[in-house]
Amino acid sequence: MTTAVCPSMPASFPTRRRLATLVVDIAGSTSLLVHHPPEVVLSVVQGFMTLVTEVASSHAGTVKDFEGDGALIYFASVKNAVRTALAIRRQLADGQCDLSCRNGPGITARMSITVGEVVVGTVGSSRRHGVALVGPSVNIGARLLKHAPLGAIIASG
Secondary structure (H helix, E strand, O other): OOOOOOOOOOOOOOOOEEEEEEEEEEEEEHHHHHHHOEEEEHHHHHHHHHHHHHHEEEEOEEEEEEOOOEEEEEEEOOHHHHHHHHHHHHHHHHOOOHHHOOOOOOOOEEEEEEEEEEEEEEEEEOEEEEEEEHHHHHHHHHHHOOOOOOOOOOEOO
């Protein structure tokens, strides 16, 4: 079924799809704020999000949202989600973010990968709208992230 959410939004939404989602979050960001000025923390987050976006794009991923010090990325392929997570972890371990963050403190990330049916649709109004991913796998990914140790990639069954 293709119905427009509001007159100026595309009529192709909502759509049910099987997607892999990757939730990525800077581990220990509260500690960063305690030990560094906000300008340094912002440059770290900016460098991290640049790294995440570039790696995701190189593996056919789409960054849906940035939220605080994390991102939600979706993929048509589970293999690409896993490759992205491994590449992000490898680049962080190699200090890639340290350089792009103006020699800010080294960081690690927590990541979760889930796969499932989601509905992709628009939310908002004709003045401001965005894309929403709605489905249990997205919520599970956010919850799994809270249980992942520093530097870990955790995945649902």
